[in-house]
Amino acid sequence: MTEQLLREWPPGYGGVERVAHELAAVWGGTVWSFDAQGFSTGEVDAMPVTYPRRRLPCTPPLARVRFPLPSPALWQLLCSREPLHGHLPSPGVLLVLALCRLLRPRRRVTAHWHFFLETNVGLSGLINALYQQLALLIVSRLSAVVTTSPLLREELLRCGCRADRVAVLSCCLSEEQESCALALPARLEMSERTLKVLFIGRLDSYKRLDWLMKALSTLSRPWRLVVVGDGPRRGAFETLSRDLFASEADHLVLFCGRLDEKAKLAQLAEADVLVLPSDRSHEAFGIVQLEAMAAGIPALAFQRRRSGMGWVGQLPGLTWPQTPDALPAVLQRLAADSALLRRLGCQARQRYEELFARRVWLNNLRALHRR
Known part of the structure; x- marks a missing residue:
């Protein structure tokens, strides 16, 4: 022990x-x-x-x-x-x-x-x-x-x-979380659709939900953002949403607060992409990215010195600078190409199973113990 x-x-x-x-x-x-x-x-x-x-x-x-x-x-x-x-x-x-x-x-x-x-x-x-x-x-x-x-x-x-x-x-999901996420079906390809963006995390300043909402405000394609989590900045983020989107705010951005695992899984099942827009090395991994990848959706995060959050969700089918300035363009690209989203979802699940699955984590933990 x-x-x-x-x-x-x-x-x-x-x-x-x-x-x-x-x-x-x-x-x-x-x-x-x-x-x-x-x-x-x-x-x-x-x-x-x-x-x-x-x-x-x-x-x-x-x-x-x-x-x-x-x-x-x-x-x-x-x-x-x-x-x-x-x-x-x-x-x-x-x-x-x-x-x-x-x-x-x-x-x-x-x-x-x-x-x-x-x-x-x-x-x-x-x-x-x-x-x-x-x-x-x-x-x-x-x-x-x-x-x-x-x-x-x-x-x-x-x-x-x-x-x-x-x-x-690496971080891992619980056995139950993993099995439920992996059981979700692959996303269907559609020609005309609304990009469903998901944010999961504590609503604090360094999470930079404001950057995500401002990036979404530039999109020419339909989109919707679901925010899961609570924190000291929730009121400020809700105010910013109303300032950016006026009468459409309640339709475009849904603040769910903190959800239990079953409700969170339901949001993952409906999402197309998860965005983790943190701007500090305090976010060094992002376990929510594993939840998204196991569920078969890509996870976007910034590349920062002294942080691995940008590395976690890197996919061969999506090359982008992983910087805040590049976030609007990559979201626009995903909103316009549902076939790309589907391929990225398959790649995300494959990366999860190869690098982050619980069986991989357990093998690495045993090797660490022997070492």
Whole structure:
């Protein structure tokens, strides 16, 4: 068994929590977390949980940062001989990993590097840069580092991690999610149709739903956008929709809020293309792209340094710059060519089955364990 440590309470609704959840379903070890958002007290789990979970007492948030407080639970985690796998970025998780390495040098302590932080100009960028340098220094001395794509592995090597200690384990879908998505029929080819665009994600600033709506506003062909998810920017995005499309806003853009798995699958069954227009390296993979590809629809995302989200959905039948400026043109192309959409849907499902299917993920996880 392998114990895990992360900031939030799994399975949650974010990529880090979903990765920890799927690993725990296989490893069976205890999952520790700071439960920063208090989900353990009332949140309904998005997926069934079969492994033990424990909460670590932690400090009040300081700019969203939490550190563990001295407690019997923390001492038990530090003294355990079980392998420990921590999910980064999180200063609190990083601290525990370092302490475990110091207290028990022979214990297997590994880290999951989910994404690189933005290190832009300003105070927050400086803090991110300092944390990231410290994190790179510490993880390079752990037993191993796991990341989600070949692009992130190359960046970790460039930053000083040893090649023999950095492994790639892509994200995955649950067994039920995968089987339901793969069971969806292929899209039918039609000469005259409305392009059905799907967005799934937390409605926050870096998701750039505004870029997607502005790109769609330039199309000369009929289209409709379905937005699945909720978040602090939902009101602003709804206002922008009304500003862009006036009386047609309710017809062109549907805000569904957060949906359960069955309702989300129904939206995937109706969609032609999923767009993930994030503009930061915080979006390093995009599990929603796997949901789309397994369902037989292409997923569009931008290519960014220190992010693998553009790599995940790359298809041989669609060459485009994967930049925000190129998004209107590629959407116009897809809206005008239903035959191309059908081919891309077949290629997306094939890429999923070859690279990201659960059987592939399980084989890679076993190989990682043996290594």
